[in-house]
Amino acid sequence: MRPALKSCLIVLLVALTLLAETCASQADDMKWVSGPSNILTFADHLYETRDYFRGISEYKRFIYLFPNEPRVGRANFRIGLCYQKSGNLENAIHTFREILRRDSSPEAARSVKYEIGKCYFLGRDYQKAGQVLGELNTDRSLVMAGWSMLRGGRYAEASGYFERAQNVRPGGYLSELSSKLSRESLEGEGILKNSPVLAAFLSVPLPGAGRTYCGRLGDGIFSFLLVSASYVAAYHYYDDDQDVAALGFLAAGLFLHTGDIYGAAISARRFNAVSEEDFLKKIENKHNLGSILLD
Template sequence: MTMRLLPLLLVLCLLSGGPALAGDADRLLDFADHLFAQKDYYRAVTEYKRFLYLHPDDPAAPSALLRMTRAYLAGERWQEADATVDELLKRYPESREAGRAALLSAEVAFRQRNFSLARQRYGSAGLRYPELAGAADYRIAWCLLEEGDIDQARRQLEGLEAPQGQALADDLGRFATLPRKSPATAGLLSAVLPGAGQVYTGHARDGAIAFALNAAFILASLEAFDNGNEALGGILAFVEVGWYAGNIFNAVTNAHKFNHRLERGLLDELRQKHGLDLALGPRVGLIRMSWRF
């Protein structure tokens, strides 16, 4: 009797084990996602690896690799992120996640501020996965903006059909209206009157110090010459030439820094307004470009 029931028991165990294993797999992924949401990226990676080890043939395996890439990216583990993308593309080249992984590979370069490599990777992803071409082109435009190539970024955006891209292209005109300071004017002002260029660029305190130091050395050197102390006068005059040249250089540098702050401020504003990701829309940070699984 017992021997007759044994096959039936085995069948029942197999039937009951399938859903249990599936439930375990889902719980593993949910827990890994929870750790990621808590910014515990290292442990999230461990749980994604556990899932892949225990359930290598699960339909969610490509998604787990993509999520693991995202965790590496969030934790700034660049090499591991690239390696995981390579593994996903090698094992699941036709999966839905493959295109997203290619974009994440470009994001790795973007986050490292290697915008040239990022543009190359975004371009390759757009060519290989036409359905993602718009998203790739939008990020290429952001690479160009980060590199300071406003005109080329505008041309890139004007080729997009998405309203978000067109809106950003329109806003790029604001760069031309920024109240920049002319480095040439700043240098000329400080050449005519030491410290004037610093005042022009919004550094009144630095301007006052530059004026006082240059005036002090000029007066001291003149007094030394008047007293017949040519050696001391020559030394003071030589030092004054250094201060004078430094005052001009400082004014020019301040103008460049002033303009850079204006441009970065506008770029940050546009990033908040339009977002970095075409699919998810405005006010989406880099890691929120994390795909809907």
């Protein structure tokens, strides 16, 4: 064999050996990256760091590659949580319902239905949230159901849920919390509220009276002066036989007066909403309900 040819064969053999070792190493690396535990660990990392959209992709990749893996149910549950925490409540509810369709065990029903109830709560559908959570009959779910009714302005029903929660595990932390919430929720029945109808009627004979009734004295005085000035100007021009100007100021006065009547009713509703929100925030912050029930 010629020396040059022999050298070429040796170089080729060495190159092929190195290539084989490189491919084997890359295959091992790919196996590590694509292993079920590693994919799930990475997905969990994304979930913990609140990168929910990428987390959903990784959990779905895990389910697609390893459909018979025992941890598929956990991955599906985490997908639902990712949707929930990212605000995609419709997809979250759909995902949780699919889990229930596949797994009807009592353990799955409790945890998954609780998250469905949370989705309704976060979506401000407090009636549905209370219904779903109230059916679970756990202390945590009943407290959450009571909170839902509080948020929905149904204070007596909220107190009822809290009373039920007290008896699930007497002496526990949630039982003591429920006892306090049961009493405090009934205080919502005594929240000072203004009547939108009365506010509107007060503004009919006296512009600004409805806003003053709602505690907006400055707005009431401004409305009174503005509407009154329009009517006075209309009368002045009418008395001076300037009918066109009188008609213009009269129309302006009627327009402003109508707006004041409507604004008085809106002010009453806004006053009521602020009063209720202040009451709810006071209870929620006092007992730290968000961190206890939503985290």
